[in-house]
Amino acid sequence: MQNRLATQAPERMKGPEAAVYLGVALSTLEKMRCRGQGPRFLRLGGRIFYRRQDLDAYLETCAVETADSRAAAA
Numbered sequence: 791m792q793n794r795l796a797t798q799a800p801e802r803m804k805g806p807e808a809a810v811y812l813g814v815a816l817s818t819l820e821k822m823r824c825r826g827q828g829p830r831f832l833r834l835g836g837r838i839f840y841r842r843q844d845l846d847a848y849l850e851t852c853a854v855e856t857a858d859s860r861a862a863a864a
Contacts (some may be wrong), residue, residue: 801842802832808840812849 800807808829809816809843822828829848832839 798802803842803845805838805840808845811842811845813842 803811805819806816809819812819812824812829819828823831829840830844
């Protein structure tokens with residue numbers, strides 16, 4: 791599902807689109823932004839945008855390494 795979203799997602803997204811891309815509620819994304827957490831964002835003329843590359847980078851930081859995933863990589 792994520793690959794299909796990545797190929798269809800625009801390079802720059804508004805909050806609702808970014809929330810769908812990440813699989814979180816818009817309110818969660820907004821709270822993360824207000825707390826200085828979550829993905830990088832752009833503020834343009836008082837509007838908030840997210841770049842797809844920043845969302846992808848944020849998703850990578852959320853990956854949790856497990857014993858099984860380390861064994862599979864070896």
